[in-house]
Amino acid sequence: MGVILELVLALLWLWALYGLLSAAFALGFRVGGFFDLSVGASFLVGAYASWALARAAPLFVAVGGGVLLAALGAVALGRWLVAPLAVRLPPLALFVATLAVLYMVQALAAITFGEGALVLRSGPAPVFDLGPVNVTDIQLAFGAATAAALIGVSIWLRVSRWGRFARAVADDRGLAALFVVPVQGTILRCYAVGGALAGLAGAFFVADRAIDPSQALTVLLAAMAAAVLGGESINAAIVGALVLAGLETSLGFFLPGNWRTTVAFGVLLAVLVARGGGLAQVVRRRI
Amino acid sequence: MRIAHRYRQPRWATAHPLIFAIPCSLVLLLAYVAGCSGDQAERGTLRIGAVLPLTGDSAAWGEQGRWGIELAVAKVNKAGGVGGRRVEVVFEDSQALPRNAVNAFNKLSQVDVVRAVVGDIVSASTLAMAPLAEDRHVVLIAPTASAPAITNAGDFVFRVWPSDLLEGAAAADWAHSQRFEKVAILHIANDYGSGLAAAFRERLEGAGGKVVSVQSYAQDQTDFRPYLTRVKFESADVVYLVSYYKDAGLVLKQAREMGLTTKFLGATAVESPDLLRLAGDAAEGLIYPTIVDFDPSNPSARQKEFIDEFTAAHGKAPDWASSHAHDAALVIIEAMRSGARTGDEIRTAINTRRVFEGVTGTIRFDDHGDVVNKPVVMKTVRGGTFVALAAGR
Numbered sequence A: 001m002g003v004i005l006e007l008v009l010a011l012l013w014l015w016a017l018y019g020l021l022s023a024a025f026a027l028g029f030r031v032g033g034f035f036d037l038s039v040g041a042s043f044l045v046g047a048y049a050s051w052a053l054a055r056a057a058p059l060f061v062a063v064g065g066g067v068l069l070a071a072l073g074a075v076a077l078g079r080w081l082v083a084p085l086a087v088r089l090p091p092l093a094l095f096v097a098t099l100a101v102l103y104m105v106q107a108l109a110a111i112t113f114g115e116g117a118l119v120l121r122s123g124p125a126p127v128f129d130l131g132p133v134n135v136t137d138i139q140l141a142f143g144a145a146t147a148a149a150l151i152g153v154s155i156w157l158r159v160s161r162w163g164r165f166a167r168a169v170a171d172d173r174g175l176a177a178l179f180v181v182p183v184q185g186t187i188l189r190c191y192a193v194g195g196a197l198a199g200l201a202g203a204f205f206v207a208d209r210a211i212d213p214s215q216a217l218t219v220l221l222a223a224m225a226a227a228v229l230g231g232e233s234i235n236a237a238i239v240g241a242l243v244l245a246g247l248e249t250s251l252g253f254f255l256p257g258n259w260r261t262t263v264a265f266g267v268l269l270a271v272l273v274a275r276g277g278g279l280a281q282v283v284r285r286r287i
Numbered sequence B: 001m002r003i004a005h006r007y008r009q010p011r012w013a014t015a016h017p018l019i020f021a022i023p024c025s026l027v028l029l030l031a032y033v034a035g036c037s038g039d040q041a042e043r044g045t046l047r048i049g050a051v052l053p054l055t056g057d058s059a060a061w062g063e064q065g066r067w068g069i070e071l072a073v074a075k076v077n078k079a080g081g082v083g084g085r086r087v088e089v090v091f092e093d094s095q096a097l098p099r100n101a102v103n104a105f106n107k108l109s110q111v112d113v114v115r116a117v118v119g120d121i122v123s124a125s126t127l128a129m130a131p132l133a134e135d136r137h138v139v140l141i142a143p144t145a146s147a148p149a150i151t152n153a154g155d156f157v158f159r160v161w162p163s164d165l166l167e168g169a170a171a172a173d174w175a176h177s178q179r180f181e182k183v184a185i186l187h188i189a190n191d192y193g194s195g196l197a198a199a200f201r202e203r204l205e206g207a208g209g210k211v212v213s214v215q216s217y218a219q220d221q222t223d224f225r226p227y228l229t230r231v232k233f234e235s236a237d238v239v240y241l242v243s244y245y246k247d248a249g250l251v252l253k254q255a256r257e258m259g260l261t262t263k264f265l266g267a268t269a270v271e272s273p274d275l276l277r278l279a280g281d282a283a284e285g286l287i288y289p290t291i292v293d294f295d296p297s298n299p300s301a302r303q304k305e306f307i308d309e310f311t312a313a314h315g316k317a318p319d320w321a322s323s324h325a326h327d328a329a330l331v332i333i334e335a336m337r338s339g340a341r342t343g344d345e346i347r348t349a350i351n352t353r354r355v356f357e358g359v360t361g362t363i364r365f366d367d368h369g370d371v372v373n374k375p376v377v378m379k380t381v382r383g384g385t386f387v388a389l390a391a392g393r
Helices: A002-032 A038-053 A059-088 A091-113 A137-159 A161-171 A173-178 A183-208 A215-230 A234-254 A257-274 B002-007 B017-041 B059-078 B098-111 B123-136 B148-152 B164-177 B191-206 B225-234 B245-257 B273-283 B301-314 B320-337 B343-353
Strands: A127-129 A134-136 B045-052 B086-093 B116-119 B139-142 B157-159 B183-188 B211-217 B238-242 B263-265 B287-291 B355-358 B361-365 B376-382 B385-388
Touching (some): A002 A038, A002 A137, A002 A161, A038 A059, A038 A091, A038 A183, A059 A091, A059 A183, A091 A215, A127 A137, A137 A183, A137 A234, A161 A183, A183 A215, A234 A257, A234 B225, B045 B059, B045 B098, B045 B320, B059 B086, B098 B123, B116 B320, B123 B139, B123 B148, B123 B157, B123 B191, B139 B320, B139 B343, B164 B238, B164 B263, B183 B225, B245 B263, B245 B273, B263 B287, B273 B376, B301 B320, B320 B343
Parallel strands (some): B045 B086, B045 B116, B139 B157, B183 B211, B183 B238
């Protein structure tokens, strides 16, 4: 029983990480119309800003500051890089441009903070004994923050004015513009939300594990896979993150390390071959 | 008429062969002259290469290795160089990744035209460069790569750190002596990890010990909870953890957070201040074998001089990476002192002399280019420092 609970908890923490990033990625993809790799840059900004702020401020203030900086950075990127380029360049060029941004942020992080791994707190975090399993304060706080953030974004997209604009832009940008939807404003708000989600994932990462500049690409690839596995929408991307986290966790228990990734991504390919629209197409429901 | 035109050969196809031979010869001649003039431009220096993880996860080792090599070369140059010529080192970054190491080696051997290279710190990168060293007759001396496969990696490949067969056997002997009934192995999925894990397992099972699980993890892994859950499930008495310091720090931290009370037996690569920074209290009690040819707590006169100069230059004490990188460079320089300049000559000089003296003591190469006769002791983390196990008790 204890072993199963340990695996479930491991799955939840991995889901929180992948869920935040895949939601950020799916949001950018839906409204921007291209694979936006700057999500990885926002992840790094959130992680390193939280680490730097935590030197002088309480943990929750540092994390809040990290998330805010990641959101502001994403908006700046959307306003002064993606928007001007999107007018004259195809999606592939935008993809490459955001890849360049990711590499630049990686290099800047290495120059500023060094190549070594950084942790928010040295050593084990305080734990709450829940009988057969332990949960750290970081895990509890970020589990709650992640759930609140993802549910909040989902509600925002469904009921708020800007959320409805975002869905309209995602469905058909030209038609939305005809109905006087402020397309650029909507996209920038989505960038802010996506940056904040990725920044929260970065803060979680540096608090629970350890961050170094090379980590961004690793987690971003997993998040992209989760988003593609889910398909079509943000909620589907979060479900895709759950499936990928479940596969990686359970396979980590049974299989050697390299097989864990191979099988998990093999399942991704199988789903895509069987259903090109991902899991959303499997359940035949557009969320 | 149109048909005839269609089959008419272009003029270049019917030209005299000399039309092509002359420009081609000129290009080759120019390239040769350029190469010679490059050599002449560098006549005042002898150039060696170094491939180290200067960035990435293992940058702490690469930095130490670089400083060790720079110190060795600075001392040689200060004393007049080699045959009156200054020694220069061209550093390239591998990030401890094989593909980067191959690119770095290609650049060093083909663009910088070095004939001897120090590298790499990790086994996987060293093994990736070994076939190129063999093919191009470039001497490759690994400072700390320990995978058993390096023994037969080629005639041009040497190392100043002993094979994992030595360390794995020492770890297995210690585990057996402690009468652990259930031993789990968790290792990084690369040449270093699998080589050391295999050496450990073979020795332990040969002595009657029982390995209950063998798990490996990818090099970029940061979440070890599924693997540690397996350890918990198997009720292992001890985990033999073959990892680098960053992974080890995270494993120990996450194990403590999960409430796992299993003992951890590590590998030499865990000995880094960064392990203590990452794992904090969770590192206490970690036991590992290490080669004690360089022990800052009990240095020889030559080691003390090295430690003092290194610390004065960088504000940090040298570790096993810097001391062995220093000696790898020293072996090349000593071979060059005999007049060896090409890769073949440097290899022959090393094989002829066989025995060198460095800050890690006597370096004696066997027929495979492996260093032999190195002592091993068990160490532990106690009070936030790395101490010999006997002294810690």
